[in-house]
Amino acid sequence: MTAAGRTNYDEMLNEDGSVRPAYADFRNWYDSQDKAWLKRQDAEAERFFRRIGITFNVYGNEAAEERLIPFDMIPRIITAREWRKLTRGIEQRVRALNAFLQDLYHRQEIIRSGRLPISALRDNEAFLSQMIGMTPPGGVYTHIVGIDLVRTGPEEFMVLEDNARTPSGVSYMLENRETMMAMFPELFTRIPVRPVSDYPRRLARSLRACAPPAFKGSGRPTVAVLTPGIYNSAYFEHAFLADQMGAELVEGSDLRVVDGRVAMRTTTGFKAIDVIYRRVDDDYLDPLSFQPDSVLGVAGIMDVYRSGGVTIANAPGTGIADDKAIYSYMPEIVEFYTGEKPILSNVPTWRCSEPDALAYVLDNLSELVVKEVHGSGGYGMLIGPTSSKKELADFEAKLRARPDNYIAQPTLSLSTVPIFTKEGLAPRHVDLRPFVLVSPEGIDITPGGLTRVALKKGSLVVNSSQGGGTKDSWVLDE
């Protein structure tokens, strides 16, 4: 492949087409492999995933109820130096997120100081009044965070999104590595790749370190993963993590409040749970406090939570921190709580609720990416440069009708990483979601994370629900 005519940063190749040092060992290995054998391995990987049942469900697509996220076998490689800088930036950002949440649900100093307008909270459904004045066990709000990063140049990593609610994808990080080690063991003897496999153990330890006041026992706090059930798109991951942690996998129908504790129905009666790693949204957690018709949650769990009977991870109400309306204020937020300049930059963002910004966005719609403030998963967004005239016109109408529902960002020139195709290696756009654990013991970042890749040539959409795939992500050891 050539590098001619490209405008973005390619992580494997220099401008002149030579291989960057990070990929040198891998590329040597790759060039010496029989390509027909590699193709067979590629097909084998898919069969392997299907057999063990790593699938995800796509909403609104009945025919393909359980789909496989395509796996690309070319690793994405990050140097030790790059990773050091990233971890410092991520740690700073996650500290700020937790301090921000603590402040928002207590004194709201950031609003008093005028750094964040009160309008960012007003009518924002992600802000939960039920959390006002409540401090979660251990003072931790976001036990698990996924920071979505994009790269636009050799030193330019930017945060695209902070996932502070229930970030998913970590099971793919783990299974992708397992698959690579099974398919190409010799690669791992040649190249020093930092391991990721102890993530579940670290997650379990981190969650147990946040046990609620009601846990007074000797022995270990009881941890359970709360899933909406087998029809949820991330069910595989819920089951996988519970299994790897040695925790129970529970559904709302298994739980009930008994004697001031949240308890699960076992074959011999109800047993109290100390820490719930919930993978259901705030709205569904407690029909008494939120959605009255929810069957996914537990009636009365919020009362137990407030009285110190259970730890909920992540804490209810953390969504306010990753809300797209808040995102644009993150540089100020980081500085306000850490007293430092942000190490990782934000993507420049126009808040369409502001008249000047809206005017700019409308004038430049075909150049911009426009997102719904509360949307996720790549749904309801406009990518200006690849949209038709009609799509632009339709979106403009929506934007004019509800400007405060949108933010806009420049179309970033995302970095590319090669994928394996029938014709050989071909560059595709990627992002990176490192996974971060927070407990009173500290902040723990697993080296690497989940690389999502837009498999279609030229595409910038990496979401698995929209045809994206994943890759193993390597952080090289020093």
Add this chain to the structure above:
Amino acid sequence: MLGRAANGVYWMSRYLERAENTARLIDVGFHLALTRGNKHSQDEEWKSVLTTTGQVDDYCRAHGEFTGPQVFNFLLRDRDNPGSVLSMVENARTNARMVRNSLTNAVWETTNEGWMHLRDLLARPVRETNLGEVLGQIRRTGTLVRGALEGTMLRNEVFNFARIGTFIERADSTARILDVKYYVLLPSAAWVGSSLDNVQWDTLLRSVAGNRAYSWLNAGALESRGIAKFLILDGQFPRSLVFCYDKLRSNMAGLAKQYGGETPAHDLLRATGKALHETSIEAIFDMGLHEFLQDFIGKTGSLGNAIAADYRFIE
């Protein structure tokens, strides 16, 4: 262990067992229809298969005739038939997926692979030419999952609930098959030893995979009372009522040991098991075979319900 998980492994086993029993009944119906010369008696055989699986009413709502391919496709893959083999294997797999963390990878993977394979095989209508392959795959799935359970699972509550599901279903199935055909076992002076009896008896034994075992034990001589005794009271035959209850007893004893006590279900089990062990084939015929089987089916159903209640399968 979560009550919901116990419910899941129990039903996973029951559905797989039921799918396998249905496959065996189709196999017998198919062979029997092949030996029948005219279409009318072939159709009668197929109708009898539907009667045995309890699906004749559902079938008649959708179809008029009892032609072979129409019947076996209904039993195997009809989307509108909740009792089809495809639905049952799907249910088994859904249950396994729900309780995946209670199962070993080997058990999950054999269940998942069996489902994937059958789903592909049953994507198109089954013809007489590939019926054998399909039935073989159904049986193989059941066998592999049982083997994986046997070979890889800890002998704990999860294993016990899976086995209890298997044997509740099997006891019920054998009793129902016997009950549908009970009249062929009744003494009838005119028919004794006739070739029609021999075919009927052989069919009955094949329906529970007992024809060869019966021959080994009885040197090939078919006789109605002996067959009934074999299917109900023979402790060596793995589909007999006594055998199923022996297995239920040992697995329920396992639960009592792990949980440090018995439940009302243990009393029910003990009562029915004791009666089975103390009765004789003569006493059963005196009571009436049909009445005996109806009573047994009812008690086995109650036992299943009691287990579900005692171990909190559902809220």
